[in-house]
Each structure stands twice: as C-alpha cells, then as structure tokens.
Amino acid sequence: MVDFNYYAPTEVVFGKDSEEQVAALVKKYGGSKVLVHYGGKSAIKSGLLEKIERLLKDGGVEYVTLGGVVPNPRLSKVHEGIELCRKEKVDFILAVGGGSVIDSSKAIAYGVPYDGDVWDVYMHRYTPVECLPVASVLTIPAAGSEMSESSVITNEDGDVKIGYSNNISRPKFAIMNPERTYTLPAYQTAAGITDIMMHTMERYFSHDEDMNITDAIAEGLLKTMIDVAPQVLKDPENYRFRAQVMWAGSLAHNDLTGCGRVGDWATHQLEHELSGMFDVTHGAGLAAVWPSWARYVMDCGVQRFVRFAVNVMGVENDFTDPQGTAIRGIEAMERFYHSIGMPINIHELIGREINDAEIKEMVRKCSHDGKDTQGQFKVLAPADMEAIYKLAK
C-alpha cells in the first residue's frame, strides 16, 4: 500500500434545478466578475447558457462570455481566454459544459496571473502557485474534471496533447443536474461511460493490491456503470440512470478509486496520441486501446485480471486456468464495449487501419522522442507501445 493524500474539496450541488444556486455559489467562493466559458451550440440550444446568464445577472454578478471550446481543447482558445480575463478583470471562471470546457478553464486560470506563456505550465517549465478560482455547471459526465486537479490541453502547433495536475485548480463547486444530460447523443453518452470506467480501471490495475476498500468501491462503481449503460442508452431521459452516470463520473476521477495505490495510466497516454492525431472522442479512443493493452500486459499480474473478470465482469472463475479466466474477462469487456456502440480497436474507431508511419509517430510522441516510458502495471518502453498499437490497429 502506498501512502496517499486525498483532497477533494469541490462542493457538489446535485439535483434538479441545482443551477438556480449559481449566483450564490459564485459569490460564496469570492467571485465578482465571471468568465462564463462554454463550448458550442448545445449550451445555447438547450437554453442553459441563457439561464446561467440570467441567474448571474439577477444575482448581481457581473460576467463576460467566451464560447467555442472544442473537444481536445486548444491552446489558442486558452490564450484568447487569458487575454479576455485580463482585459475584463475577471476574478472567477465558470465552465458551462463538459471536460473540455473545464480543462480549458483551468488552463486559463493558471495563465491569468502568470507573466509567461501558460504552455510553460503544461511543459513543466513553470509550477503555478496561484490561479483564478474555477467552477462548473456540468453538462457531460465523462472527464471528471469537475472535481479533479487535472486538465489536458492540445497545442495545435505540432498536435501535442499534454495533461497537467495541480491541486490549486480543483474546482470550487460543481453544479450537476442530470436533466442537463438528457440530450447527450448516444455515442457521447457511451464514450463518457467508457471514460468514467477507464478512470477507475487505470487505478484498479495496480500491483498495490492490499487496499481492499478501494477495490470494493472501484468494483461497485464499474458494476453500476455496466448495469446502467444499456439502460440509459435505451431510455436517455431517465433521471435515475443519468444521475448514476453523472455522479460516477465525478467519483471516478476525484481520486477516491485510487487511494493507497499507484495507477497505471498507459491506456490514457496511448489514447492521447490517437485523439491528438485523429481528433476522435477520447472515450471511444480508450475503448479502442484498452483490450490490446490488457492482453499485452496481463501476464505481469494475471490474478489482478482474474479478479477483474470475476468481480467486475461476472465471469465464472476457472481456478485451474487463471489465464483463461483473465482472457474471458477482457473478452467480456469487449462485448460490453460493442453492446454500447464503442469500438474495440483502432480500425473500428477511425474506419481504417493505421499504418506503420502513424504508429511510429504516435510512439515517438508518447515516449517523448524515445526518452520516456509509460504505465506502471507493466512499464512500457517504446517497443511495447509500438506492439500495443499494432495489436490494436
């Protein structure tokens, strides 16, 4: 068991009409001039953006707005946000959207009080000690950024997608109304659930196997998602199903499911290169990579994969054949991915096989020019990354 810090200070306000509290919450956490940061059409079309603006106005909170954040959020938009915040003397950033908008907001929050280029933060050339307060009105359960300390930004100059984590960016509050996710398309819903599960699985596949309570919570979360996923796809306006997914998204990435262990995170790193290169939905990319990662690394800790197969996927344990049980767990996960419309390899993800040059380029970026490894369950050298991309192609 590894020592751990658990710090999840975000105030979650969960329920119908929870957005009604937005102005009071902004003021409670010290905001007087807000950047309302959002993505594209859906926040406008649904009327949510208009409602938030009206609530802030009625609550006596000044604001400016900035839309246009895209999935795999871009550094250029972050720069635009920083400039706007400085010009308008913004002291609080309210993200209205999902992980991309919240991640972009965190990057802006780091950048405003920093004299240099905020990309320095993501390149670990500068460690921020302060940032603007960030909070969210969540509309897409997936990334878990609403309670997390992490954000991922893509620098278009070279298609580099890099994550950065710092507790100072943990959001002050998160307003979560499951009704706001009713209109999320099936593919985005399924990709979100895949991302939520993967945040848990990255922490679950670990050689620190002595924190049973963390395992029990992780398994409970994963089984709940497996149970709820087909139901929410069939019945997208069911409050109960949407609520499970929304709350699971936060719990999966606020560190609760990782207490006492070192996570793996190789699947995330391998996927970041995929979505960096092909601009695919992050969750779908994870589903395309994980089965190949799992088959490639399972011999490093087969009993962990047996536990996953039996306790999460409901596979019968063949005590005479741990490898076989482990494989059947991976196959059950592939069937689950397919059942919710997710790919299980890269050609299902992007419609064609990737070629050797593309693999080489992704390995180069994922290993930072051959200098770094990825993962913990099995530490992946560049040759391992190449082998997994080839298995997955």
Place this chain on the structure above:
Amino acid sequence: MVDFNYYAPTEVVFGKDSEEQVAALVKKYGGSKVLVHYGGKSAIKSGLLEKIERLLKDGGVEYVTLGGVVPNPRLSKVHEGIELCRKEKVDFILAVGGGSVIDSSKAIAYGVPYDGDVWDVYMHRYTPVECLPVASVLTIPAAGSEMSESSVITNEDGDVKIGYSNNISRPKFAIMNPERTYTLPAYQTAAGITDIMMHTMERYFSHDEDMNITDAIAEGLLKTMIDVAPQVLKDPENYRFRAQVMWAGSLAHNDLTGCGRVGDWATHQLEHELSGMFDVTHGAGLAAVWPSWARYVMDCGVQRFVRFAVNVMGVENDFTDPQGTAIRGIEAMERFYHSIGMPINIHELIGREINDAEIKEMVRKCSHDGKDTQGQFKVLAPADMEAIYKLAK
C-alpha cells in the same frame, strides 16, 4: 432520489509517518497558535503527544495543550477549552485522538468567537457562521468526525447528549497513520468497526432506493469491514487491516455513503440515550440496539432488508420468502457482532436488563418530552421507541 450536496474538503494525509507533516499543515491552513487537544493516557503513553509537540515546536508553531477529554465528551471540558483558547489567543485547534476529542474540539471552535454559552449551538438556539479551524491527528477509527460536519456533546447537567452539524466545522486536514491504531484494545477496535458500519447502515436503510452507485459503495464498504474485522482482531499490528478500518471510518461518515438519500439515524438516537445514561461505548451501544430496531421496522421495506441480507451478509435469497431472507440477514449480523465481541442486546451491553423506569426516561429524552419522532425508514413515535427498547432489553 433526493437532491444532495456533497462537501468533504478535509485534506487527508494517510500513511506511515504522516504526522511528520503536522507543522506544515497547520501553517498551510492558517494556524499560528494551536490548542493541542487530547484525551487521556494513551496519547501520552504512546509518545504521540510528545512527538506532535516536538514537531510543532521544530516547525515554529506555538501551542498550548489541554487533555482530559473523555468518551461521550463533556460540556464542562468544552467550556474549559474555550476559556483557554481565549486567554492564549489560540487560532487553530488540533485534536489528537478519536471522535470524542475531535467533537470536543469542534465545540470549542464554535464557542471561542461566540459571546453566549456554546450549549446554545447544540440546543439550536444559535447558528454559528464562523468557528476556529479544526484538524486532527486521528488515533481511533470509529466516529468519522475527522471528515464530518457533526459533533456530539454531553451536558452533564441532566445527562443530555446532543449532536449538531454544520459544514463550517469540517476539519481542515486529517493525519491518519494506521500504525497509531495498533495498540487500540480489541473491544474498542470492534466497537469502532461497529460504529463505522452503522454510519453506513443508517444511510443504507432508506426508501430512496434509486441511487445504485451509493448502494454499491456502501455494500463494498460494509463487506470490507465484515471481512477485515476478525482479521484485525487476530492480528492487531497488521498495517493492511488497520488501514482498511481507518480509511473506512472516514468514508463512512463524510456523506459519500448517503448521496441521493435521506438517512434513518434512529439507531444512533436510541443509542445516544443509552450511552448518555450508562456511559457505555457508543459502538457497542449501537450493536445492542440495531437488531431490535431492524426486526421492529423491517416490514416497512422488506426488500431493502432482503438486499442487505443477500448483498452484504451473503445470505442465500429465498425468493419465495422475503421476510425469512430478511430475518436471516439480521441474524447473520447478530452472529457477526458476537464474533467480534459485541453485544446484540442491552443486557449483554450493561450486564443486566434495563427496567421500565429507565426505558421511560430514555424514551422521554429521545422524544424530547414526547414532542419529537425519530427515524425515517419507519418514523418512530415514543411508543415505537419504547417497544424497541423493550425488544432490546
């Protein structure tokens, strides 16, 4: 499903030697003059108190000490603490101990900036809007006060034991070193586990049955405790077992296991009168009451008790006989209590049956002179409280 707020801002620092960080943490959260508040001999005998004092001194943090907090902590000690804090201009309270010490610290924290008697807070005659910051070095996993917003104080003047909850008192940090619990006697360990499980069960027995993810987490926590309890009693210096119990204690009472539902809490209320009158260990008192509460209320929602029997206690589900399955779940819990040395009724708890006059007096207090009900799963009128005490005697 009910709307909920989830707010658990306490920074948990968990692991071996975690107390080494105490001075830095106090400073991080604004403390410059600390009241080190503790209970009795064990903090002194173990050397922990001396270590904390040395660490504060070495870290340049001034402090004063106040010991002598007893289980079911007394209002008189709270008054003493308030006076000392004012005299010494204390700006931070560090509890070194378990729930009683932390609860007493929270009461002192409310009292210092308040002109009137702090008992007003517990009697709901005054709602504090500020309090001194509180934190803990935890030595007894049980009450969960290290992450919670609640505290329970006993007013010796009339033996009234009353709880009060307010988010402003959520501790700033909690230092948790499982090694510090190695010397906890078996009875205290078992009573602590019972309290931890009961904090989960009070939230689990609810008619809001549509938040599966909360149920899955609660069931995982309860099963982990059932698995670990006999092992930790056999092997009290096992880090792994002690760590499960310690972390479960915080998770069971930081509201995680109650998200989306209204809890019951009748067993806690019935027990508060028991420990108020007989000064018994809270956890043991809970074990003495719960089986009778469960039998008395189960017909209000028998399928919930069936789920508990099957998913938590591992009872085979007899689909033709829900009542029978539910009863076997309660019986399995009684066997578990006995297996860890806990009582299952009041005469096992205090060595004799309670008499009608004592029952009458406890019912009077528990119902606030017949004016209030208790519980939610079944709302208990005074006659119901009397019936449960009689079943349990």
